[in-house]
Amino acid sequence: MLLIALAGKPNCGKSTFFKSLTLANVEIANYPFTTIDANKGVAYVRSKCPCKELGVSDTCTQCVDGVRFTPVELLDVAGLVPDAHLGRGLGNQFLDNLREADAIIQVVDASGSTDAEGNPVDVGTRNPKEDVEFLRYEFAMWMAGIIQKHLPRLVRQAQNREPVLIDLLGGALAGLRISPVEIREAVDECGINLAKATEEEIAELAAVLLRVSKPMIIAANKADQASEENLAALKEMGAVPTIAAGELALKSAASAKLLSYLPGDSSFAPVEGAKLSAPQVKALTMIAENMKKLGNTGVQETLNRVVFDELGMIIVYPVEDEGKYCNAKGVVLPDALLLPKGTTPRDLAFRIHTDIGNGFLYAVDAKSKMRIKDSAELKMGDVIKIVSTAK
Ligand SMILES: Nc1nc2c(ncn2[C@@H]2O[C@H](COP(=O)(O)OP(=O)(O)OP(=O)(O)O)[C@@H](O)[C@H]2O)c(=O)[nH]1
Numbered sequence: 001m002l003l004i005a006l007a008g009k010p011n012c013g014k015s016t017f018f019k020s021l022t023l024a025n026v027e028i029a030n031y032p033f034t035t036i037d038a039n040k041g042v043a044y045v046r047s048k049c050p051c052k053e054l055g056v057s058d059t060c061t062q063c064v065d066g067v068r069f070t071p072v073e074l075l076d077v078a079g080l081v082p083d084a085h086l087g088r089g090l091g092n093q094f095l096d097n098l099r100e101a102d103a104i105i106q107v108v109d110a111s112g113s114t115d116a117e118g119n120p121v122d123v124g125t126r127n128p129k130e131d132v133e134f135l136r137y138e139f140a141m142w143m144a145g146i147i148q149k150h151l152p153r154l155v156r157q158a159q160n161r162e163p164v165l166i167d168l169l170g171g172a173l174a175g176l177r178i179s180p181v182e183i184r185e186a187v188d189e190c191g192i193n194l195a196k197a198t199e200e201e202i203a204e205l206a207a208v209l210l211r212v213s214k215p216m217i218i219a220a221n222k223a224d225q226a227s228e229e230n231l232a233a234l235k236e237m238g239a240v241p242t243i244a245a246g247e248l249a250l251k252s253a254a255s256a257k258l259l260s261y262l263p264g265d266s267s268f269a270p271v272e273g274a275k276l277s278a279p280q281v282k283a284l285t286m287i288a289e290n291m292k293k294l295g296n297t298g299v300q301e302t303l304n305r306v307v308f309d310e311l312g313m314i315i316v317y318p319v320e321d322e323g324k325y326c327n328a329k330g331v332v333l334p335d336a337l338l339l340p341k342g343t344t345p346r347d348l349a350f351r352i353h354t355d356i357g358n359g360f361l362y363a364v365d366a367k368s369k370m371r372i373k374d375s376a377e378l379k380m381g382d383v384i385k386i387v388s389t390a391k
């Protein structure tokens, strides 16, 4: 399953963000280093279920009113402070949790109500742009540390053969999802001699490799308390304004059947007959006002953007019956698979099962009932029947 990590300085709202997406029971508090050990949970990307377009929404049991939620894994880690790579705060050892992450959501306290270490300060005191910058620097230094750990040994092994050195380093960094081709491109971009690279050059290389291997998006969190100026500056850096605390309140109230609200909706409504206390009504009114300003709480949008825009994933629906859009048991649109852009019908067959892949004959686009070329790239929302010699 795809793994998305949340990272940021202490007390910026990572665990709140995590809990609002997973409803896992994790600790949240207004002081630094509330989280020490990483939390892993399942979150869902939101997309349009094809059932409506295909006229089978009455029998589709996999979506909520045409909104489909597809699982991804989410990771919440401890906070990172400036100079963590030199051992400050909890150091950056825990960043090793991020090794396996496909992408990172960089959570930033857009309200400026926490200092560089995450201690509470007056709203607006800290410039959140500084948080974005130091985090990127710490990530790069963490990656540089990993390269530095391996490089001297690999340089000796490669004996002045640069292509061999690049392959060896690729092997050492495979766990970080970095390939030799990406290292080659990064070395060329930096114009360095890898075997003789200085510490500074390795840091530069690490920053490039980080960009390639760990796509990032910024969540400008605590947007409910952030100035317009801060939000505008962060948006310019590609950030999505978020109110994780608001999303958590809405999700909790929805799961207690007090509200009707689907993650990513732009509004919510109390369930008929729900008994809301006066403080609850007050809190919900404030959330509604903020959502009006921002469009929604931004949390679902951030997850969707990192998965679909930054990682370029698509959702494909394999079916066995292309007429009824169902599997052998009659379940309509039973599976929604998150796949990388560029996936072909044959790749999809292998993704379903190795035997189906080995016996692959051809694929049919269930929407048009036409056969698809083996080399065609599947698109977001495709409903596909694979014809294979395997059952
Ligand atoms: N106003 C506001 N406060 C928020 C929001 N999100 C989180 N908070 C508050 O920020 C504080 C820190 O939240 P956590 O989720 O524990 O932060 P964290 O980043 O996980 O902190 P560490 O685990 O210590 O690194 C808590 O008091 C939250 O209620 C938000 O969207 N708006």
Ligand SMILES: [Mg+2]
Pocket (backbone or CB within 6 Å): 014, 015, 016, 027, 034, 035, 077
């Ligand atoms: Mg936390």
